[in-house]
Structure formats: C-alpha cells, structure tokens
Amino acid sequence: MALIHGGQLQQVAKQFNIAPENWLDLSTGIAPFSYPIPDIPEKSYQExxxxxxxxxxxxxxxxxxxxxxxxxxxxxxxxxxxxxxxxxxxxxxxxxxxxxxxxxxxxxxxxxxxxxxxxxxxxxxxxxxxxxxxxxxxxxxxxxxxxxxxxxxxxxxxxxxxxxxxxxxxxxxxxxxxxxxxxxxxxxxxxxxxxxxxxxxxxxxxxxxxxxxxxxxxxxxxxxxxxxxxxxxxxxxxxxxxxxxDKRWQKQQQQNLKTLSARLRAVLAENVPFEFTTTISGTDLFQTVYFKEGIDVEHYYVALCQQGVYVRLTDDKRALRFGLAKVEQLERLANALASINN
Ligand SMILES: Cc1ncc(COP(=O)(O)O)c(C=O)c1O
Incomplete structure (x- = not known):
C-alpha cells in the first residue's frame, strides 16, 4: 500500500489541470532554502x-x-x-x-x-x-x-x-x-x-x-x-x-526559518477565519491549522488547489499543514486563503 505524502506535485498538478511550474508548493516540511551545493569532486561520482x-x-x-x-x-x-x-x-x-x-x-x-x-x-x-x-x-x-x-x-x-x-x-x-x-x-x-x-x-x-x-x-x-x-x-x-x-550557515538557517514560520503563522491567523479553527501549531519548518468539528477541511484543501496552492490535508482530514513560504510567496498564500472566505 502506498501512503499519501506531501511533495506529490506532479500528481496534484494533473488532477487540477494546472502546470506544475504554476503552483505554490507548501505541501512538505522541507526548508524552502537549501544548503548551497558545493563544488563536488568528480571522484565522488566516479568511485x-x-x-x-x-x-x-x-x-x-x-x-x-x-x-x-x-x-x-x-x-x-x-x-x-x-x-x-x-x-x-x-x-x-x-x-x-x-x-x-x-x-x-x-x-x-x-x-x-x-x-x-x-x-x-x-x-x-x-x-x-x-x-x-x-x-x-x-x-x-x-x-x-x-x-x-x-x-x-x-x-x-x-x-x-x-x-x-x-x-x-x-x-x-x-x-x-x-x-x-x-x-x-x-x-x-x-x-x-x-x-x-x-x-x-x-x-x-x-x-x-x-x-x-x-x-x-x-x-x-x-x-x-x-x-x-x-x-x-x-x-x-x-x-x-x-x-x-558549516555552523555559520546553520545559524542563519535557524534565523530564517524562525522568521518565515512566524510570518506564515501570522498569515494563517489573519486569513483563516478564527471561528473555523481551534489551534495553529507546528515547528519552524511547518504550521498546521486545526479546524473545528463540522468544518469541511477538504473543501478548503480543494479550494486552495484550484488556485494552485498545494498544502497537506492531514490523513484524518481535520487539519491543513502548511510548509514555509518564502517572503515573496506569502501574499499569494494570503490572497488564496482570503478568497475562500469570501
Ligand atoms: C516524521 C518523519 N520522519 C521521517 C521522514 C522521512 O524522512 P527521510 O527519509 O527523508 O529522512 C519524514 C518525511 O516526511 C517525516 O515526516
């Protein structure tokens, strides 16, 4: 049996008929900034x-x-x-x-x-x-x-x-x-x-x-x-x-993730109606919004997908998990969330 995970963009892109490059993919808890790839010696590939x-x-x-x-x-x-x-x-x-x-x-x-x-x-x-x-x-x-x-x-x-x-x-x-x-x-x-x-x-x-x-x-x-x-x-x-x-990079990454996580939390708190949710919890690598019983969370998930925003619907369909968005992507996320409420 294959389980559903975040990061299955190709599949979701096909399902919603939106080209993969047009998505905002927040479906995983993987940091949006990665360690820069160093020059790798050829022997690492050869041997x-x-x-x-x-x-x-x-x-x-x-x-x-x-x-x-x-x-x-x-x-x-x-x-x-x-x-x-x-x-x-x-x-x-x-x-x-x-x-x-x-x-x-x-x-x-x-x-x-x-x-x-x-x-x-x-x-x-x-x-x-x-x-x-x-x-x-x-x-x-x-x-x-x-x-x-x-x-x-x-x-x-x-x-x-x-x-x-x-x-x-x-x-x-x-x-x-x-x-x-x-x-x-x-x-x-x-x-x-x-x-x-x-x-x-x-x-x-x-x-x-x-x-x-x-x-x-x-x-x-x-x-x-x-x-x-x-x-x-x-x-x-x-x-x-x-x-x-690389301690220096690690320290910078910690700070960047902390900042982005706080920004993400703020966008979620502002744009998902307070009366629909119970908690927002997570780590500096993702934030999860828990919805009150009776709220159709799958509807939220689908409405985001229709706008090319891919997040993770939890297996019990009670919550949506959002990976960190880069600063320049936050507005798109906020608009997508806000449009569901209207
Ligand atoms: C809690 C947890 N453990 C382990 C893994 C697997 O991670 P990896 O095999 O990339 O180290 C994941 C992947 O999402 C995870 O969420």
Missing amino acids: LPQSSHDLETAAKHYYDANSLLVTNGSQAIIKLLPTLWSEQNSHSTTVYLPEQGYKEHALAWQTAGFTLCWYQDELPAFTEIKKNSVLVIINPNNPTGQLYNRSILINYQEKLAKCNSLLVIDEAFIDVIKPSQSMTNTINNSNNTLILRSFGKFFGLAGIRIGFLIGEETWLEKFREHLGAWQVNGPAQYIAGKALV
Missing part, C-alpha cells in the same frame, strides 16, 4: 561510495552522538526496523504509535504483523505498556508540532529498558529546536533506543537522500549487514559532510 571518516566525525559532532550509521534517509530504517527487532525479540507483538504522525511508521509495523496501539497527545501510561513492546515517538510530531520534554523521554527510556521494550524516537524536525531537547546523547550502553535524524528537512535537501541512525553499535551493525554496501551515494555524502560543519 563507489565508501564510508567517510570525515562525514562520520562531522555527523557525530552535529548530532552529539557517539555512534551512528549514515543511511539513505530515515525512510529506509523505518521500513527495515520491524524485521530486525522481531529477530531480536520474538515475543514482541505490540507497538504504540502516535495517532497523528508520519504514517510510514505504522505501515512498517503493521506489515511486519504487529498489533498497533494508538496514543493521542499523551504518551501511553507506564502501567499500560506491555513487556516486549515498542514505543514510537515523533519528536517534535509532524503534523501537530507537539514536543515531548527530554526528561519525560528519559523516564520512558528507563521504563522500557526494564521490560525488554524498544524506544524509537524520530527526530526528523528537531534541528529547529534547542539541541538540548534531542535524545541523541542518551544511547550510550542503551540498546533499547534508536533515534532517527533526517538531513533533508532542515538543510532543505530531501532529494539527495541522506540521514542518520543513532543507536548502540550492535544495532548499527545489524542494519549495516541488512542494508549492504553502497547505500549512500558519494555526492550526498560530500554535501552533507560540508553542511554539517
């Missing part, structure tokens, strides 16, 4: 990609992690994880997942035969968590933006370790939040925690397919074995190696 000591050192520093695996994005790990966990713990049959959140996690566990137990904003109570289970947390959550405090996550980590359970934290959007909230430096000697870090969102380069799995070495070795050689292409490794050490 088979080897693991790069420089890239690993840069990544360990950026992510504050002692051991990590360079992957071709979090997605590859999300898909493989249930099989590897089942090999390690054959008694494990239950996974706790956020009801709202990136649905590829649920699909992977379901495909591997696990029973899915959903939690809403509150994490499942300690007393409810079964032995030999898995808890998946997306922190901050996409699309709600909810952030679980690190001290709470550490309590869960300890509790799960005592009952042979696995903690999976997907930190795809955490780069825009204080580094001290990340759990990446808690995995020393803890083989019950895996953390996923996406490179593409904050650095605005989702197309190069690179990401990082942070976990204890025995876990990384299992993934290495299953994934096999040459997972991450040479140019992607080269670009990420430069981006991860």
